Amino acid sequence: MNLTVEDLENLQLILQEKQLDYKLELVDGKIQVMGLSDYISEVIIARLIFLLQSWVLPRQLGYVTGSSAGFRLPNGNLRGPDVSFVSAARLNPLPRSFAEIVPDLMVEVKSASDSIPPLQKKIQMFLELGTQVGILIDPDKLTVTVYRSTGEAIVLTENDMLTIPELFPGWELPISEIWPQVF
Numbered sequence: 001m002n003l004t005v006e007d008l009e010n011l012q013l014i015l016q017e018k019q020l021d022y023k024l025e026l027v028d029g030k031i032q033v034m035g036l037s038d039y040i041s042e043v044i045i046a047r048l049i050f051l052l053q054s055w056v057l058p059r060q061l062g063y064v065t066g067s068s069a070g071f072r073l074p075n076g077n078l079r080g081p082d083v084s085f086v087s088a089a090r091l092n093p094l095p096r097s098f099a100e101i102v103p104d105l106m107v108e109v110k111s112a113s114d115s116i117p118p119l120q121k122k123i124q125m126f127l128e129l130g131t132q133v134g135i136l137i138d139p140d141k142l143t144v145t146v147y148r149s150t151g152e153a154i155v156l157t158e159n160d161m162l163t164i165p166e167l168f169p170g171w172e173l174p175i176s177e178i179w180p181q182v183f
Contacts, residue, residue, distance in 0.1 A: 002030075008078060025079050035113060037082075038113070040180055041082075041110065045067070045082050056168070060088060064083065065086075067083075070098040071098065071100075072101075075129060079122065083109075086101060106135070107134070107135040109137045116136070123135075123136060127148075133146065134148075143157055144157075146162070146164075159176070161174055
């Protein structure tokens with residue numbers, strides 16, 4: 001039996017009534033319960049959201065969100081990347097429900113319990129649906145892999161610079177700034 005986004009929304013209402021708070025995604029008609037991120041992965045997610053917001057907000061470029069923002073995708077799935085960006089021109093006014101749009105940028109950060117192939121598959125699905133840039137951050141290998149619908153994946157390491165000129169002209173982020181600081 002294939003479920004719909006409406007089925008997932010109904011399930012979420014039932015869970016809320018029972019004071020249960022689960023992050024759910026709908027993938028190919030099946031509900032997936034998403035696990036929590038490990039601490040290092042969540043620090044990376046928070047840093048990236050902060051660094052992107054710091055560039056995006058003053059320039060009024062659009063909206064940066066975390067994994068709780070759900071996207072109703074053209075293939076019927078409801079997914080939430082760890083970090084996403086949608087340009088202001090494409091999402092105005094903001095919906096009070098799941099956004100029925102494919103984000104311009106989506107980022108997945110590998111948690112300790114994740115394996116790379118499902119994350120790559122998720123990124124590829126977003127690219128096929130219209131996302132311009134997908135990024136996979138792997139804290140275990142200290143790499144950032146940038147995927148574009150127009151070409152080959154590029155693997156960045158500690159001494160490289162992340163740029164996304166098609167979405168954020170002039171923005172540069174040293175890869176070394178993505179990793180958690182040691183105090």
